[in-house]
Amino acid sequence: MSTAAVSEDPKTPRDLRGRVALVAGATRGAGRAMAVELGRAGATVYVTGRTTREHVSEVGRPTETIEGTAELVSAAGGTGIVVPTDHLEPERVRALVERIDRDHGRLDVLVNGVWGGDHLLDFDTRVWEVELEKGLRMLRLGVESHLITSHFALPLLVRRPGGLVVEVTDGTAEYNGPRYRGNLFFDLAKNAPIRAAFGLGEELREHGCTAVCLSPGFLRSEEMLDALGVTEENWRDAVAKEPHFAIAESPVYIGRAVAALACDPDVARWNGRSLDSGRLAREYGFTDADGSRPDGWRYIIEVVHGGRDASVEDYR
Template identity: 70%
Template sequence: MSTQDAAARPLAGKVALVAGATRGAGRAMAVELGRSGATVYATGRTTRTRVSEVGRPTETIEETAELVTAAGGTGIAVATDHLDPAQVKAVVERVDREAGRLDILVNDVWGGDHLLEFDKRIWEVKIEDGLRMLRLGIDAHLITSHCALPLLIRDPGGLVVEVTDGTAEFNKTYRGNLPFDLAKTAPHRMAFGLAEELKEYGGTALSITPGFLRSEEMLDHFGVTEATWRDAVEREPHFAIAESPALIGRAVAALAADAGRARWNGASVSSGQMARVYGFTDTDGSQPDAMAYFRDVVFGGKAATAADYR
């Protein structure tokens, strides 16, 4: 590989498992890892023949894998329910059999937004929905790490990325639904614990959050598209700080390509923060830092606009 090719494809020869890659941030992280040259195993529950409880049939893991390949990587779709240890173990065994290594584990499993009931006390929410969120946001992540890390630590330098909603600092603010609050706070502690457990193997673990994410579901909620998303700002002024899923995808790709990423071990970071550290931008050329915007302007009362944080 030439020096130019190596710069364009810094993850060539690396193998990633993106758990929960059907849509949104998970899909974008898989695609951007592929764009950097990685082989990416994309897992999820919605396929072209089966739809998960999320109920969005047009977004499939097969399409994600095709996008990874189109971006320059090698995308491999594997239908997986990460709450089933046997299925996760089978995925890892397949990665080992076909690739012989695992360099990057992205733990993005979620799929619980449809269960959310905001501004209700714990005794008012549907407890079965709350417990399901905990299963999706905590149990699935633990099962995935349990099954995948023996392969990842076989070679030094592995990276584990716990994906959540909100930085550790941001999540000091109550998230409006107790099970959701717990599910989105737990990955920070998981990353902290995994950072300790991976140290002796030369591995790095951290948690990352997108900002105000323009996911497919969020765009549908506002009745806009990626091309017309600014039309939603009148309805929701804070949407002006929104970012495309590509931003967190580029953040994870930059972290994976950073030989000095151990400095982030155990940290809680955001896509906007990483954009400024590594110098990449969103698809429109901006660097939206939603976490700083919410900290300073929304909660801190600073006289500023979203434009000041892009």
């Protein structure tokens, strides 16, 4: 199922018309889906990333481009605007925000979703055994890029009360806090957005704006589907190889989570907190693209690590 083919979730009100969003890191996966679902709710969405139809980033996936994402945003009912941007280059980020200011004079939603470091990751490798260049690159991609983007984008976002910043990571505070993620650089990169959302929440509060950290569960990204040799249409065939993949969720799910947050007039109740798609689905009533409601992190904590004797269907 393509993202463009997903019908509007009736639980998510279409009230983002006139709002402007920046989704940093919207080339594929969760970032792409968040951009599309914000568009489906009526927003104008600036779509950024490094892979275009003329240039492929170090991730090496040429078929997933920011142009493709912007087209999906517009097809869903929003306005997708492509701005090729490497968020590790401060002057390019500055120029991006200046363009948004010139064009609209406002920024209502910032999604800090830049990553692209999976190809650098070696799990269960001690810090003195990791290739230092790879480790430091992960930190630049997962932490420095977010800080640069917030530095330039937040002066525009705080002009109006109600702005929302979404720091995207892998894992919740409940999961990541007591557990080591198997690679020190990766662990730091995925815990930093949780802390960043807390700190940004403190800084944004006086401006009437909100920051949260958001994680998908077991995400059926394009890269994960390829790794398991399946597609979105037959993804359940991979459960035989990876049993816990039965809890997997499509990128649409976290996209709907972001749209629900952005549409919530009381979103400030989440300020500074670590959230995930499953929890927000219970709160806001949206579902995944197939009508299910997977609760991935609760399943991982209670069943995978906690040893609870339960069926995956109890968590969908």
